[in-house]
Amino acid sequence: xTQKIKEQWxxxxxxxxxxxxHVWIGTENSYIADSALKAxxxxxxxxxxxxxxxxxxxxxxxxxxxxxxxxxxSGFAKEIRGKFIGQYPISFSFFSSLFRLxxxxxxxxxxxxxxxxxxxxxxLSKRGLISQKTVLLGYGxxxxxxxxxxxxxxxxxxxxxxxxxxxxxxYRESKKSRYLYFALIACSISIWLRLESLLFxxxxxxxxxxxxxxNARNSIKELNPFAVLFALxxxxxxxxxxxxNYGNILGVRFIFxxxxxxVAFLDRILRFFRSRS
Numbered sequence: 001x002t003q004k005i006k007e008q009w010x011x012x013x014x015x016x017x018x019x020x021x022h023v024w025i026g027t028e029n030s031y032i033a034d035s036a037l038k039a040x041x042x043x044x045x046x047x048x049x050x051x052x053x054x055x056x057x058x059x060x061x062x063x064x065x066x067x068x069x070x071x072x073x074s075g076f077a078k079e080i081r082g083k084f085i086g087q088y089p090i091s092f093s094f095f096s097s098l099f100r101l102x103x104x105x106x107x108x109x110x111x112x113x114x115x116x117x118x119x120x121x122x123x124l125s126k127r128g129l130i131s132q133k134t135v136l137l138g139y140g141x142x143x144x145x146x147x148x149x150x151x152x153x154x155x156x157x158x159x160x161x162x163x164x165x166x167x168x169x170x171y172r173e174s175k176k177s178r179y180l181y182f183a184l185i186a187c188s189i190s191i192w193l194r195l196e197s198l199l200f201x202x203x204x205x206x207x208x209x210x211x212x213x214x215n216a217r218n219s220i221k222e223l224n225p226f227a228v229l230f231a232l233x234x235x236x237x238x239x240x241x242x243x244x245n246y247g248n249i250l251g252v253r254f255i256f257x258x259x260x261x262x263v264a265f266l267d268r269i270l271r272f273f274r275s276r277s
Contacts, residue, residue, distance in 0.1 A: 010132035011122045014139055018114050018148075027149050028107040034088070035151040037076050039106060041086045041093040046100060053090045054083045080246055080255065087256035091192035092153040106151075114148040116155035120162040127166045153193045160190035161200055168204055172211075177223055184231035191235050195250060201235075 005012060031039050044056040055077060059068060066084060071077060077086045096109065104112060121135045130138065139145055147154040164186035171179035187204070190197040209216045229236075242251040 008122065008125065008132070010135035011118060011125065013136065014118045014121070015115075018118065019111055022111040022114065022149070025149065027110040030110060030150055031106065033071065034076065037071060037086045038088050038092065038096070038151055038153075039109075041088055041090075042096045042100060045090070045093045046097050050094075050097075052083065053085050053093065055086060057084060060084075076256075078256070080252065085252065087253055089153070089192060089194075089251060089253060092156070095153075095156060096151075110149060110151050113151065113155040116159045117144055117148045120155075120159045123159075123166060124162055127169075129166065129169065157190050157193040157197070160186045160193070161197060164190065164201075165204075168208075172208070177227070180223070181227050181231040184228065185234065188232050188234035188238075191238050195254060 124130045164183045167179045167183035187201040239249040243249045
């Protein structure tokens with residue numbers, strides 16, 4: 001027991017401090033702008049019986065054009081294919097709705113999501129990828145600190161990418177294909193939460209090819225193509241879902257941020273990647 005405490009002392013400090021900080025700062029009152037819309041999307045999904053992601057706007061009959069919506073003219077919500085929806089992915093709304101149905105109130109949701117960030121740092125430290133000092137710095141001296149105080153998808157997104165990165169390094173060390181498949185599954189799932197995971201997954205693949213060099217072809221031959229396709233199935237389902245529901249494989253967030261009927265689809269994709277370079 002003492003040895004485990006020594007090994008994970010920073011994680012234990014975070015488990016103690018983070019709840020106190022949430023209560024002290026009053027994060028239950030932080031539902032403004034995007035976090036308020038994410039909460040609205042979650043409750044709307046529940047109220048709609050998970051049949052549609054359309055926002056439940058109380059003044060719909062009085063204000064059919066949503067001119068009095070609490071984020072008017074901000075581009076946070078608009079009609080797409082006849083449905084008034086928010087700009088954030090339905091995957092996070094679905095995930096958070098499970099906690100709501102489980103009895104977690106909005107008061108405690110930001111704190112609960114913070115524990116996913118701590119879990120990510122714990123997994124990275126347990127794997128030996130970061131030290132305990134880095135655990136504290138990673139949480140308190142980076143953007144993770146601010147993002148973890150809000151009701152958002154970042155904590156879950158960080159968890160899946162941390163799992164994917166850990167398994168990818170395990171594959172690199174052991175050359176056991178199952179770890180690569182696990183990594184692909186984790187990174188593919190995180191694409192449902194944020195499009196940046198496409199860049200992250202692509203970077204991992206490209207770096208692996210560059211590291212292997214001439215041996216890359218032999219390593220690829222050792223993989224089971226059906227297992228690779230299965231591992232990437234969350235990503236393919238993401239593209240299919242978006243195309244079917246929004247007419248764009250990159251989904252609603254891409255449409256809200258970069259959609260423009262006067263701009264070619266390829267130009268929109270190039271603009272998306274340039275904005276993140």
